[in-house]
Every structure is written in C-alpha cells, then in structure tokens.
Amino acid sequence: MNKDRCGASSVISNDDDSASPLHHVSNGSNTPSSSEMGPDAVIIGMTKIPVIENPQYFRSNSMLKSDTFVQHIKRHNIVLKRELGEGAFGKVFLAECYNLSPELDKILVAVKTLKEASENARKDFHREAELLTNLQHEHIVTFYGVCVESDPLIMVFEYMKHGDLNKAHGPDSVMMGDGPTNRPVELTQSQMLHIAQQIAAGMVYLASQHFVHRDLATRNCLVGENLLVKIGDFGMSRDVYSTDYYR
Secondary structure, three states: OOOOOOOOOOOOOOOOOOOEEOOOOOOOOOOOOHHHOOOOOEEEOHHHOOOOOOOOOEEOHHHOOOOEEEOEOOHHHEEEEEEEEEOOOOEEEEEEEEOOOOOOOEEEEEEEEEOOOOHHHHHHHHHHHHHHHOOOOOOEOOEEEEEOOOOOEEEEEEOOOOOEHHHOOOOOOOOEOOOOOOOEOOOOHHHHHHHHHHHHHHHHHHHHOOEEOOOOOHHHEEEOHHHOEEEOOOOHHHHOOOOOOOO
C-alpha cells in the first residue's frame, strides 16, 4: 500500500541510517488527458491488461475503469534504508522517498520489489497497481505509485511504523511497559474496540467498491502511530510478496 494528494504522509525520523540509493521518484498526474500528462506519467488501462485470476481478491466488472492513471515514481528519488521482509518473489524495504509530498521534502515509505520478471508476474504487477490506485480510504494502506523504468519493478506504499497487528503483543509492540521486564502492555477493551472499528470501516469501504479482500487477517492489518490501523496486502501483495511485511 495512499498520502496527502495521495493520502496521509508518514513523518520521517531524524535518524541517519546508512542509506543506499535505489536509483530514482517524481510525481505523475491524474488528469484524464494523456497529452496533459508529463513524461513521468504511466497510463495503465484495464482494457489493455488481461484479467489475471487471483483467488485472493475479486472485483466486480462494474467497478473496472477503462483508464486508470498510476503515478510513476523515479528511482533516483528512492533511497533504501533497510530490508523489512522477504518473500519468495520479492523483498520489502524501508526507504526514503523524495518529492512525493508537496508538504515534505521526504517521507518514509515501504518499497516492494518484484524479483520475478516473467510476463505473467508483470501483468499481475500492473493489474494490482491499477487496483490499488483506485482504493483510497483512511483505513486502507496508501499506495503511492510504481517505478517501472527498469528491473526490479517497484511499488511504493505508505510505511506503517509498527508493522502488522499480528505482532502487536510482541517485543516490538506499540504498547510496551516501562518496567525492567519490558513486557508488552495488554490491549484494553476500549483499544480492541477501536481497532475493530477501524478495520470494519476499511472493509465497509472495500464493499462499497465491490471489492472482496478474501484474506483479512491480523497479519494483513498494519499499525501506525496512535494505534492507527489500516488494511493492506491486496492481490499480488499476498501472492507475490511476503505475507510478513515487517520482521
């Protein structure tokens, strides 16, 4: 999984990790006319991409748009910080992304790479990019765009600082105790209700878009600051990328 013009932005930390340039991000355009779009824009139309069957999600034909404008992000504006996870078909990195938000010079993002370069994998990649571009809600992980200049193909998502909900009670829990045992603090009933309400709101939105997630689980719900929870892991995110976004 989008922040500002694309959704809410994650605030970048001041730590100076050893960062490695991934190569290049610039903003695309959502205007309907390709002649009005700059050279950094990539148009991905569902009419030009064959439908790839995927058991993890279903979208009604009535919701398919003839043309979806997916933001193209330049590689030289993406700077990797560290690896977050790895799956059989690609890795997920924490990165800094420049020129993505008009309010901030850089923001933290989660970068997914597609290791497999087969034709089918590329079709799945482009199909999911279009699908994610059309999903915009406060409780759906924000999708910023793609980088398709060269391999590996890249998707750029909102970075959720505290990882997935499945690990909320682990050693890296959002809610840690202050004592010497450093034990995670149990969620209160009010907090659990707050989490459930956020997930339900995200699912109601997906239903309104005629979209069925089909793999809703705590591992696919990501946690940000102040116990903000968003649903992620759509389509190819489930099949191609690691189910564990964050280690």
